[in-house]
Amino acid sequence: MERRLLLGAITVLTIVSTAAATVNCTETGAGRYADTSDTTCKNYTYCVYDSSTSSYLAYNYVCPTTSVFNPNTHQCTSSDNYTCNNTSSDDTSSSDSDSVCTSDGYVANPNSTDCSSYIECVEINGTYTETVYSCPDDTYYDPDTTYCESDYNCTTSFTCTSTGRFANTADDTCETYYYCVLASNGTYLQYEYTCPSGSYFNPSSAVCTASYTCSS
Ligand SMILES: *[C@@H]1O[C@H](CO)[C@@H](O)[C@H](O)[C@H]1NC(C)=O
Ligand SMILES: *[C@@H]1O[C@H](CO)[C@@H](O)[C@H](O)[C@H]1NC(C)=O
Ligand SMILES: *[C@@H]1O[C@H](CO)[C@@H](O)[C@H](O)[C@H]1NC(C)=O
Ligand SMILES: *[C@@H]1O[C@H](CO)[C@@H](O)[C@H](O)[C@H]1NC(C)=O
Ligand SMILES: *[C@@H]1O[C@H](CO)[C@@H](O)[C@H](O)[C@H]1NC(C)=O
Ligand SMILES: *[C@@H]1O[C@H](CO)[C@@H](O)[C@H](O)[C@H]1NC(C)=O
Ligand SMILES: *[C@@H]1O[C@H](CO)[C@@H](O)[C@H](O)[C@H]1NC(C)=O
Ligand SMILES: *[C@@H]1O[C@H](CO)[C@@H](O)[C@H](O)[C@H]1NC(C)=O
Numbered sequence: 001m002e003r004r005l006l007l008g009a010i011t012v013l014t015i016v017s018t019a020a021a022t023v024n025c026t027e028t029g030a031g032r033y034a035d036t037s038d039t040t041c042k043n044y045t046y047c048v049y050d051s052s053t054s055s056y057l058a059y060n061y062v063c064p065t066t067s068v069f070n071p072n073t074h075q076c077t078s079s080d081n082y083t084c085n086n087t088s089s090d091d092t093s094s095s096d097s098d099s100v101c102t103s104d105g106y107v108a109n110p111n112s113t114d115c116s117s118y119i120e121c122v123e124i125n126g127t128y129t130e131t132v133y134s135c136p137d138d139t140y141y142d143p144d145t146t147y148c149e150s151d152y153n154c155t156t157s158f159t160c161t162s163t164g165r166f167a168n169t170a171d172d173t174c175e176t177y178y179y180c181v182l183a184s185n186g187t188y189l190q191y192e193y194t195c196p197s198g199s200y201f202n203p204s205s206a207v208c209t210a211s212y213t214c215s216s
């Protein structure tokens with residue numbers, strides 16, 4: 001009897017269709033929008049503004065495994081959390097234990113120092129499914145907006161030199177910080193995180209706290 005392989009993380013290189021979707025990006029603006037013609041609630045369109053042509057590029061994606069696109073939060077989410085009128089089941093997969101995901105949504109890919117890709121996080125039964133996406137050509141993942149943008153300046157002035165959490169001094173809102181982990185091969189893994197809503201990174205205590213006053 002054949003068994004399906006359980007995949008940890010699924011890497012999707014820009015295999016997206018740009019075929020006609022029901023989403024008109026000119027009307028919606030940049031962002032992710034449900035493809036309303038898809039009764040399974042899995043397809044969505046990602047609209048990216050291309051400043052060089054002053055027009056939108058539309059990319060069609062499918063939510064991973066059993067997750068569905070929630071049009072209210074503009075994210076793929078566990079089918080437990082968003083009821084599609086007609087959900088269809090798909091094959092399931094489980095996520096890595098050392099997930100970079102902490103909530104449903106999108107995070108920068110720590111392996112992608114040139115900001116050319118990002119990770120979609122979907123919690124399914126308590127574990128995160130991570131799907132890696134490449135940004136469209138000449139666009140860069142901006143962790144503040146969670147969009148790939150043509151005018152995002154990817155330059156990071158920070159490089160890990162020891163383990164721990166460090167303020168992102170380029171962020172004058174004090175909402176982001178760097179987390180440095182020493183890998184077994186002696187190099188540092190550098191992650192950029194955003195503090196929970198309403199909290200700010202205190203460089204003295206190296207934690208996110210609501211009581212910290214950001215003065216940049
Ligand atoms: C999208 O919407 C804009 C503005 O309403 C309209 O001019 C354009 O024709 C629409 N595009 C398509 C493909 O329907
Ligand atoms: C959803 O996306 C898949 C993959 O691109 C495509 O095969 C399918 O036809 C789409 N469904 C709808 C209703 O557009
Ligand atoms: C699902 O919804 C519940 C209740 O609203 C919420 O507590 C939980 O965080 C949600 N899970 C995800 C992955 O969004
Ligand atoms: C989904 O189901 C709810 C309740 O049955 C109904 O009110 C709503 O109109 C349906 N939505 C669609 C898109 O069919
Ligand atoms: C529900 O989704 C399934 C799978 O995509 C499709 O075959 C079926 O026609 C859909 N039913 C309705 C009522 O939209
Ligand atoms: C990052 O790279 C490491 C080492 O190549 C790999 O084990 C890990 O799965 C990658 N993570 C992502 C999210 O691509
Ligand atoms: C989640 O867990 C429940 C109970 O263990 C199970 O019935 C369900 O199929 C699981 N869903 C997915 C998407 O794995
Ligand atoms: C990007 O930011 C770096 C560091 O702040 C700066 O040196 C560089 O000129 C910027 N590049 C662009 C294209 O704005």
Ligand SMILES: *[C@@H]1O[C@H](CO)[C@@H](O)[C@H](O)[C@H]1NC(C)=O
Pocket residue numbers: 183184185186187189
């Ligand atoms: C060291 O390990 C990390 C994570 O396993 C990997 O991302 C990185 O590329 C490695 N660096 C070198 C120089 O092998």
